[in-house]
Amino acid sequence: MMNALERRSTFALSSIFALRMLGLFMIIPVFAIEGQSYQYATPGLIGLAVGVYGLSQAILQIPFSLWADRFSRKPLIILGLLLFAIGGAVAALSHTIYGVIIGRAIAGAGAVSAVVMALLADVTREEYRTKAMATMGMSIGLSFVVAFSVGPWLTSLVGISGLFWVTTIMGLLAIAMLVFVPKTTRHHRSFQHGYLHQLKHVLSMGDLNRLHISVFSLHLLLTAMFIYVPSQLINFAHIPLSQHGWVYLPLLVIGVLFAFPSIILAEKYRKMRGIFLTAILGVIIGLAVLIFGFTSKYILLLGLGFFFVAFNVMEALLPSWLSKIAPIQSKATAMGVNASAQFLGAFVGGTLGGQLMKLHDTSVGWGILCVIALIWLIVSFSLRQPRYLSSMVLRLPETDVAHQWTEQLLAIDGIEEVVVMPDQHVAYVKLDKKVLNDDGRQRLTQLFGKELVI
Structure with a gap:
């Protein structure tokens, strides 16, 4: 069982993640419409304003994580959260789309996701790492559902500028949560190599690269799905957009109920590889169901259910597995590469989802996503069981x-x-x-x- 220190640290660091993601996600469902009110706005620039955050994250995750393996992690997290808060303020004060783009880029420059995960790995024992990482994953999933439900309502009260101010407030609240995380000093067998050698060493590890491909594929599929599926929920399930949060929330809860038993099997009985591959198979089954049954309300929801269960299990297992096989002295670097792959996957998934919406045959779109998941399974099949410390x-x-x-x-x-x-x-x-x-x-x-x- 986790001790009090681990529970407190897990709660605080999961809250930091959730507050950042909540501020980020609330913008997504409203900006395509609200962004048109900015001077010089065009569809392309509105898309850039949404996507530039992820691009900044993908580029700067690795530098932040390289520093985090050499210096104290908490000051770097504070710096990243300050950039996130400042970026929100710049966007809130802007009257042109270019100002919003600059603000979003600054916010994305606070690329400390990997540093937060590395700090969580520091302050939790190996035996309870997956449970801690799962809690963080669940907080991200919950923030996603809450943001998509609350974002439109909050925008109607405070406007799009007010929504950007809310992201600034959340960044500052996230900094305050660090008070609950203990000060740590890491000791391991020292290494004298430079940053480039450190990065090359991480990129040369086959199983780590398979995990990077996994997180890229998972978030590509997730992002593409959330661009592709809303119109189908409206057209085939006859669920209005304002009610979609009530679809996602039960699916998230079901996913959580499956995730925690999976974690126990993975950790206690050393079945991580088997659970991992089964989760990918669950993604494939969900997408296959959608290929053939998307026109039926209940089959559409069944396919989404398979996907959500598998997604939650993967969100819990990926960070834990990564922390197990990453070199001790380069843990944050490995997590930084993984986080960059995650944001690149979201960027590619968003682009792909937009193209899929242009297809006349919806089943072809689901088929394309299913093929991507099949390739992911083939690549992941050679993963070896991780070492257990x-x-x-x-x-x-x-x-x-x-x-x-x-x-x-x-x-x-x-x-x-x-x-x-x-x-x-x-x-x-x-x-x-x-x-x-x-x-x-x-x-x-x-x-x-x-x-x-x-």
Whole structure:
């Protein structure tokens, strides 16, 4: 069971993610209409104003994550959230579409998604990592549904400029949530390579690249679906646009109910690869159902249900798997590449979804998305079961010997990382039980003056 520190940190960091995403998502369902009120607005520039945020995110995730592996993570998160808040203010004060584009680009420059996930990995034990990541994934999904439901209503009250001010307020609230996350100091076997070598090393790892392709594919399909499906819910299910949030919310709840048992199977019984591939198969089944039954209200909802369940399971498993196989000293870098792939997938999915809407045969559009999912399954099939680390929670020794203590720990084969939380006087020691031998256990016993249960 998660301890109080892990629960508090998971809540705070998930809230940071949700507040950012809520501010971002509320703009999407209203800007195509409201954006026309800006001076110099054209359909192309309105689309750019929506999409430039994701482009900035995709470009700057990797630099932020490279820095996060060398420096303290919390100041970088604060910087990113400040940029997000400033960008919202610039857009709110703008009277031309160009000003909105600049504001959205500045907001997107606060590309700290990977840094937030890396910090969550720091402050949670390996055994509870997937549960923490799943909580973050659920918060993102919930913010999506709430934003699509609340965005149009809130715009009617405060206007599009007021909505941008709301994003600024949410960015500042997200900074305040960092108070609940403990100060951490990471210790691992040091490396002297430069940033380029660090990035090349991450990009050379086959299984990491398969996970990057996975998150790209997942968010491509998600974004394309949410551009492609609303008109079908209106035309075939006879559900007005204002009621679509009530379709997505139950599907999200059902997805959550399936996600948590999947997490237990993946972690407790070491079935992550099997659950992962089954989730991709669930996406394929959902899209196949939509190919043949989109004209029927209930079959359309069934296909969406399969997709949402699989999506929630994937959102929970992907960050956890990534944190398990990423190099300890380059964890944030790996997550940064993954986040860039996610935003690029959303960008490509949005573009593809717009093209699919032009098709005369709707089943062909669903067929194209199904083929993409099949390619994703083929690519992912060679994924290997991830390595499972364990964690110990230990009291810190006296301050003057703490640094020496961490060096002695890291000298033991099997000890991968020590995350120190000085304010709480504890440390998480992350280790590989398969590598830790009898000699290592003896050295741990000597170091602590008692035998540890490992």
